[in-house]
Amino acid sequence: MMKQITWSRIKKQKELVFISIPFVLYILLFAYVPLWGWSMAFQDYKLGKSFSEQTFSGLKHFKLLFLDDRFLRVLRNTLAMSTLNLILGFTTAIILALLLNEIKNVFFKRTVQTISYLPHFLSWVIAAGIVSMVLSTDGIINIMLLRLNIVEEPILWLSKGKYFWGIFGLSTVWKELGWNTIIYLGAMTAINPSLYEAAEVDGAGRFKKMWHVTLPGIRPTIVILLILSIGRILEAGFEVQYLLGRGMTMDYAETIDLFVLNYGIKIGNYSLATAAGIFKSVISLTLIFMANSISKKLGQDGLL
Amino acid sequence: MKKRKTGDIIFDVVNVVIMILLMIATLYPFINTIAISLNPGLDTVRGGIYLLPRQVTLENYKAVFASGTIFPAFLVSVARTTLSVLFGLSLTTLLAYVLSRKDFVLRKPITMLYVFTMYFNAGMIPVFFLMRGLGLTNSFWVYVVPGMVNAFNLIVIRTYILGLPDSLVESAKIDGASEMRIYFSIIIPLVKPVLATIGLFIAVGSWNMWFDTFLYNSSNQDLSTLQYELMKLLSSSLRTSSSGAMASGGVNADAVQTNMVTPMSIRAAITIVAATPILMVYPFLQKHFVKGLVIGSVKE
Numbered sequence A: 001m002m003k004q005i006t007w008s009r010i011k012k013q014k015e016l017v018f019i020s021i022p023f024v025l026y027i028l029l030f031a032y033v034p035l036w037g038w039s040m041a042f043q044d045y046k047l048g049k050s051f052s053e054q055t056f057s058g059l060k061h062f063k064l065l066f067l068d069d070r071f072l073r074v075l076r077n078t079l080a081m082s083t084l085n086l087i088l089g090f091t092t093a094i095i096l097a098l099l100l101n102e103i104k105n106v107f108f109k110r111t112v113q114t115i116s117y118l119p120h121f122l123s124w125v126i127a128a129g130i131v132s133m134v135l136s137t138d139g140i141i142n143i144m145l146l147r148l149n150i151v152e153e154p155i156l157w158l159s160k161g162k163y164f165w166g167i168f169g170l171s172t173v174w175k176e177l178g179w180n181t182i183i184y185l186g187a188m189t190a191i192n193p194s195l196y197e198a199a200e201v202d203g204a205g206r207f208k209k210m211w212h213v214t215l216p217g218i219r220p221t222i223v224i225l226l227i228l229s230i231g232r233i234l235e236a237g238f239e240v241q242y243l244l245g246r247g248m249t250m251d252y253a254e255t256i257d258l259f260v261l262n263y264g265i266k267i268g269n270y271s272l273a274t275a276a277g278i279f280k281s282v283i284s285l286t287l288i289f290m291a292n293s294i295s296k297k298l299g300q301d302g303l304l
Numbered sequence B: 001m002k003k004r005k006t007g008d009i010i011f012d013v014v015n016v017v018i019m020i021l022l023m024i025a026t027l028y029p030f031i032n033t034i035a036i037s038l039n040p041g042l043d044t045v046r047g048g049i050y051l052l053p054r055q056v057t058l059e060n061y062k063a064v065f066a067s068g069t070i071f072p073a074f075l076v077s078v079a080r081t082t083l084s085v086l087f088g089l090s091l092t093t094l095l096a097y098v099l100s101r102k103d104f105v106l107r108k109p110i111t112m113l114y115v116f117t118m119y120f121n122a123g124m125i126p127v128f129f130l131m132r133g134l135g136l137t138n139s140f141w142v143y144v145v146p147g148m149v150n151a152f153n154l155i156v157i158r159t160y161i162l163g164l165p166d167s168l169v170e171s172a173k174i175d176g177a178s179e180m181r182i183y184f185s186i187i188i189p190l191v192k193p194v195l196a197t198i199g200l201f202i203a204v205g206s207w208n209m210w211f212d213t214f215l216y217n218s219s220n221q222d223l224s225t226l227q228y229e230l231m232k233l234l235s236s237s238l239r240t241s242s243s244g245a246m247a248s249g250g251v252n253a254d255a256v257q258t259n260m261v262t263p264m265s266i267r268a269a270i271t272i273v274a275a276t277p278i279l280m281v282y283p284f285l286q287k288h289f290v291k292g293l294v295i296g297s298v299k300e
Helices: A002-012 A014-042 A060-067 A069-101 A106-121 A124-135 A140-147 A161-189 A193-201 A206-217 A219-230 A239-244 A247-253 A256-267 A270-297 B006-038 B041-045 B059-066 B070-100 B107-116 B124-133 B151-162 B166-174 B179-208 B211-216 B226-239 B253-258 B263-298
Strands: none
Touching: A002 A014, A014 A060, A014 A270, A014 B070, A014 B107, A014 B124, A014 B179, A060 A069, A060 A270, A069 A106, A069 A161, A069 A206, A069 A219, A069 A247, A069 A256, A069 B006, A106 A161, A106 B006, A106 B263, A124 A140, A124 A161, A124 A239, A124 B006, A124 B226, A124 B263, A140 B006, A161 A206, A161 A219, A161 A239, A161 A247, A161 B006, A193 A206, A206 A219, A206 B006, A219 A270, A239 A256, A239 B226, A256 A270, A256 B124, A270 B124, B006 B059, B006 B263, B041 B263, B059 B070, B059 B263, B070 B107, B070 B151, B070 B179, B070 B226, B070 B263, B107 B151, B124 B211, B151 B179, B166 B179, B179 B263, B211 B226, B226 B263
């Protein structure tokens, strides 16, 4: 019975169905067909052989991955950089949003916003070029440190592994800080003004109002964004690391994505690279489903 | 009227100072790059270029555009951006309309199929093999086709269409209009504001992309993009650390010597060339992006 009804509805809406078929094929081809490539991780994949000619190797490549010191280092780097990003990104954006919210001069506020959003629109190639210029031996950072007598000679920021995570975190803040405030500022406009008036009657000053009215007002937004970004904890990216990393900093700069790129595309060890990719995709998906159910439990809309 | 407390005034002053510092930290690197791009290259090496060039010259820009690689790459970037916007907008809007029809039988499964891709992908290597299998490596179309219909843009447009009154489509259907007719004569004129937003989203994304060139088309110089050329220049100068007389990607050694440009000054000039289109549309960008972000985050 049910089927018949559906079938007749499909017939009735054949125009819409007809339009949507190419879109279904399109997304299946570009997003779902590649899943077939996961089979490479379970084979000793050799280029030029057909699927049936490949030797099946079971979980060998996954085992190799976890015995590989380099992969464990990569995992550490990925987690370190995304955690750093999370902490720096959230705190700086919330603080800036709170401060912007306190500016009553509309023109000044808009100017600050316009300027701080700007780097978001430029590519990482441009941003990385700017970062490397600022950090070069004759760049502004070294000049300032020398003038203030903090250092004796210029620091080679981009050549030392120990600085890389910090440079990554601060570059990301520089590029995305302003942009990240938008959602918080939006949430702040929804706070009922009478709450501020009530707080004022109770004798609350600026800081007290920020702490007891504004911050609780945006708490749901903060919580949901935090949950979402925990679902993306393995997404430290590769662009910044690829563009700013060098041979001597790779022990700290290499992330999972970069590892996949280096093993797969450069060396041609497709099986191991795919195994690393699968590891990342599966963990990420699990985390996202967890984040989704947590946010639903907290009474927020889910993602899926 | 209440008198402002001293604490309040101190707060405001400190706040304004922080904001000004933030603006300087954001803008200084740009202004410095512009200054370097306009200063004679060999002179820049002496140091001391901060906000203004010592002497203004267009030699760096001339060298950039005279080199055999930058201008063609610029054209490829323009072409990919234009086509991505055209195809992306027309196809995404059509699907968004279909999925906005609440009575459409396949609405739920197709929406899920797309939304799922926002959180999950097969990974770099399988996608690389797919592109190769489809003949999209070493091809211009890899810049346009794979990202044509993107889930985020789809949801934003669909949400916008859902906000239009249902009666519009229904009364047109009673009048016997076909779906395509409803789409073209009723929906398209009404969704123009959101199309501006999404068009800019796609344009910025496509213009700024370098990774697809790197991955799929790095062996074919004819298909190189501006961002990729900049990236090559950046990495060559990063890897050979000194900013001496090294000839850098695409800009031939003659130009470096006779025109007194250096890799650093060339890099500054290309950075500005690559950033200029974005800066030119920035006023629109800011307005529309914020709107898009708000729609997208309200209802996913």
